[in-house]
Amino acid sequence: MKISLDWLRTLIPTDKSATELAALLTGSGLEVEGVEELESIPGGLRGLVIGEVLTCEKHPDADKLSLTTVAVGDATPRQIVCGAANVAAGQKVVVALEGATLHPTQGEPFKIKKSKIRGAASEGMICAEDEIGLGTSHAGIIVLDTSLPNGTPAADYFGLGSDAVLEIGLTPNRADAASHYGVARELRALLRQPCHLPDVSAFLPPTAAAQNIQVVIEDEEACPRYAGLLLENVRIGPSPEWLQRRLRSIGLSPINNVVDVTNFVLHELGQPLHAFDADQIAGGQIRVKRAAEGEKFMTLDGTERTLRAEDLVIAGGGGEPMALAGVFGGQNSGVSAATKRVFLESAYFTPAVVRRTSQTHQLKTDASFRFERGTDPHIVLVALQRAALLLQEVAGARIAAPVVDEYPKHMLPATVRLRLSRVERLVGQHIATEQIRQILSDLEIVIHAENGDDWWLTVPSFKVDVTREADVIEEILRIYGYNNVALRPHNAASFLAKFPNPDPEILRQNTARLLSGQGFSEIITNSITNARYFEAEGETNEALVRVLNYNSADLNVLRPTVLHSALEVVRYNLNRRQRDLKLYEFGKTYHRQADGQYAEKNHLIILLTGNATAETWQHKAEKTTFHHLAGAVQQVLTALGHAAPTSQPVQHLYLAGGLTLLAHNQPVAHLGGISGVVLKRLDVNQPVWYAELDWDWLVKKYKNALVARELPKFPEVRRDLSLVVDKAVTFDQLRQIAQRAERKLLHGVNVFDVYEGDKLPEGKKSYSVSFSLQDLTQTLTDQAIDGVMQRLMQQFEKQAGAVIRR
Structure with a gap:
């Protein structure tokens, strides 16, 4: 809502600046979001004054120029070269002084500088109408008929007073301030100055009419x-x-x-x-x-x-x-x-x-x-x-x-009981009774009955949101000033409290920023979808939450999974030749349980398809793979404090291969490639990688992943092993074996090569694995390193049947 300061001053006289009024209003709950200065014409004629032409002679070196001296209100008249034919001694004119910026009616603004014109010094400019934005005439300079003294600002002569506009972020409960008069009423209480309605005493309608509506x-x-x-x-x-x-x-x-x-x-x-x-x-x-x-x-x-x-x-x-x-x-x-x-x-x-x-x-x-x-x-x-x-x-x-x-039934103003003891309790400090009385009077709240500290008030009809005792106390506190309520010593704290229950919305925003920063786009899809998707995939009719009053046969159930809704987005983009997609969505799923009750769960889904990187002259396009998806999922889990989940082969109705990630034996994510049957049913003609995370569980078990540690004083050591294992053995199993075998010195396990080929026996594969070892208290010796590696090799041979390639 915009409030003009010049307009406001017609309702409440005040010499306060726009900035001062903005601070007052903001402090009382009418937040001023900005103050904009307005000008009737660009530049507001700043740097232009009324002057008097004292002398006017022909320029010695130019027939169409005049050499004038002009008094502008100070001790020394200015010499100004003027090209107007109508300039003459004795005229009152508009003079742009050195340093003024002129905003012509047409063309770009320009600055007045001291210069020489045909060899004669010129210390300003006598202005025409179009040169200062007052009109379009360029027939000659403006000649004024005025007795105002020389040096008077030209803006004062032309009545170009400046204005300021306050941009107020009006909250829904402040309907009483949705006008200039409403803001003036607020300032009346804050400034203790009278404000008034426009005078309508001249309104005199006829007492009767031959015809009326x-x-x-x-x-x-x-x-x-x-x-x-x-x-x-x-x-x-x-x-x-x-x-x-x-x-x-x-x-x-x-x-x-x-x-x-x-x-x-x-x-x-x-x-x-x-x-x-x-x-x-x-x-x-x-x-x-x-x-x-x-x-x-x-x-x-x-x-x-x-x-x-x-x-x-x-x-x-x-x-x-x-x-x-x-x-x-x-x-x-x-x-x-x-x-x-x-x-x-x-x-x-x-x-x-x-x-x-x-x-x-x-x-x-x-x-x-x-x-x-x-x-x-x-x-x-x-x-x-x-x-x-x-x-x-x-x-x-x-x-x-x-x-x-x-007006058949008159609307009566609200009546509210106010207890002074309640004022002190809610405000947190004592406010003098007379001050409360004055504030209520300034707000037009009438005390119509008193019984000691128990008052009965009549609230004016324009304060539509003031209907309870607490509302009246809020009104008192607004005018008294929130800044005048002192903080008590025991309110201070010298430590940061632990907040075990994070705000789910903040976690969601942080996760969204993380994924968006990795190039993913957020999508929002419909929670109502087509029952045929799920009936064809084996979902029982009893598990589906059906919409009774649906308007379309394609929108007749609440979705039990977000996957199909996301695939509809993929199909829409593929049909428009947008084939490289990185998407995520926070969405709910809905289920009907065996006991007939309904349940809803929050999920985060991540979806990849097409190329991970575009083709350039430097390298070829790279297709998205399961590992791109797994990397994105791992980043989310790490940010939520679940950095190292365990895994097992995926068992998911719509995924053809992949992993299920577990934290504390609880499945927290399913990720893999969407089966060809599902893709065909949705008319998606390229592979899609899909992950579904249990958002409710991740938020509930959130742990702050930011841990400050001292930088290590002693160096890290890397050792590599090449292991030949059965194809069924996963890297995750090897990582868990290593972490159980060495808990103190082992700080990282990574696989940097996997080989399967004719140089290995049937059913075997080779992992090349690196191990990062570090002691935070001393430099590792060769003996300690060899001891760790021997234990690791023994456990790999024993638990995974590994053959160590030496």
């Missing part, structure tokens, strides 16, 4: 109050410059004088208004009612919308909608160039009703923004009168009839 509220719960006013002799046209400037300052484009006035009052007072062409109101009657189910309605943006029975509409006497109440107007009843009579609407609509209509039709407007959060029912008439007076001024309108104000 009748208003009928058919749904009083959805529309407790509806007021309107008939105006005649309205001349539609552009708004005056002051009104256009106000709207532009907060980012709005002027449209015409009637629409601009309604927008102006909305942002000034926070009360949305709507202008109807009175001649388009059927039967001279306004009906506030619910729409008919399926009824068609053309809105102002030219879109035909299908209404629902829960939508509240403003209709004419025949029942045909003219506007979606509190949201958007209709195309056929809006103000146009031909409009002569206007009916102004100012109403209070129930927030829930407006919110539902706005969401249903995906219409977000300035009006719906305020109605959804709650407006003030008691400012309805003030806003209407303010708009009427402005339309008299800018559109020549005549008030043709008395105000119509349908």
Whole structure:
């Protein structure tokens, strides 16, 4: 929400700067996200002053130039060379002093420098209209008719005062501050200065009218109050410059004088208004009612919308909608160039009703923004009168009839009990009773009964979110100042506490950043999918969670696995010649258990297909392999504190080969190649590597993997072994044998070559394995190293049947 400082000062007089007001408002809960300086014209005429031409002579070396001396308010007149034909002694002119930057109407800005023109020194510039951005004329210099002293800033003469705009991040509970007057009320309490509503005392409607618009509220719960006013002799046209400037300052484009006035009052007072062409109101009657189910309605943006029975509409006497109440107007009843009579609407609509209509039709407007959060029912008439007076001024309108104000059941302000002891308890320190009383008065909260420390308050209707004692205490604390609540000594801590329960969302964000940093793209797929995928693969009907009211036969079950949804993404990309994919997704799966209860689980899936690296002139393209997938999975597990899981051959319905990783004997990941049957069923025509991680378990068992250790003082030693083993023996088994055999000195095990060929016996393969040995307390001796390697070789021969190639 944007607030113009110049506009704000018309409601509350203050000499505080925009930066000072921003700090005050932010401290009270209206966070100012930015302050933007506005200028009526580029540059704001900075460095330009009013001067007086003292002398004017022909330039000795140029017929079309004049040599002048100009007084600019200081002791020494300036000598300026001027090319304008109309320059003469005795004139008051606009002078750009040395160092000023000019912003011409056309062309790039340029800086005024001391120079020589045809041999004569020139210490400034006498300006024409187009040279300083004031217009397009270049017929001659600007000659002023003024008695202002020399040296007066030109911006003061032309009335180009600067403005600043505060960008406020308005939270949903602060509907009371959704306008310039709302912010002025806040500053009244913070600055202890009076603020005032615009003066509407000149509003004098006739006591009777030959013809007026009748208003009928058919749904009083959805529309407790509806007021309107008939105006005649309205001349539609552009708004005056002051009104256009106000709207532009907060980012709005002027449209015409009637629409601009309604927008102006909305942002000034926070009360949305709507202008109807009175001649388009059927039967001279306004009906506030619910729409008919399926009824068609053309809105102002030219879109035909299908209404629902829960939508509240403003209709004419025949029942045909003219506007979606509190949201958007209709195309056929809006103000146009031909409009002569206007009916102004100012109403209070129930927030829930407006919110539902706005969401249903995906219409977000300035009006719906305020109605959804709650407006003030008691400012309805003030806003209407303010708009009427402005339309008299800018559109020549005549008030043709008395105000119509349908208010069947008056909305009473909230009554709240406040206990002073409760204030101290929630704030954490004592606030003087008189100070509390003053704060409540500044906030327009009335104390209507007192019984010692027990007070009964009447909350003004514009504070729609203040309904409980805690809300009132929050209001007191905002104005008292959060920074004025002192921290007690026992609140300090000299140590970092351990937080055993990590935030799952933070872990998810960190993991997403890790994978994205490795070149993966996150996908989000539909949790509802096709039952045929799973029935064909052997999933029992009892295990599937079926959707009872599905709209499509292709979307009729909640997915028991994320795999098929991800493969649909792969197919979509392959069909568009995007064949190299690295994807991940955090997704839920759903199952119906044997006892009839339903369960859902969170998973992280990782998927690779195509090339791992693109083809270049330096090297050929490299296909993705199981090891690329395993490396990505290992990085995730390491980041979550599960650096060294054990493994076993995968047993997964949709994977043809791979591994299941276990931590504490719990399967935490399945990874491998997706079976050809599944790929064919999904029409995917290239191999896909897939991993599925149990995200719920990984988060539950998360361990901080960041451990600080002193840098080793003693060197690491590497030794290699070549082992011939059965093909069924995995490297993981060899790694576990090594770690059990040597727990103290062995710091790393890695395989750097695998060989299978005719030089080995049938059913055998060879692993070349490196071992990193290190003692953190001393330098390893050859005797200690040989002892470790002997133990390792013995255990490999004994437990894995290995033959050591020496």
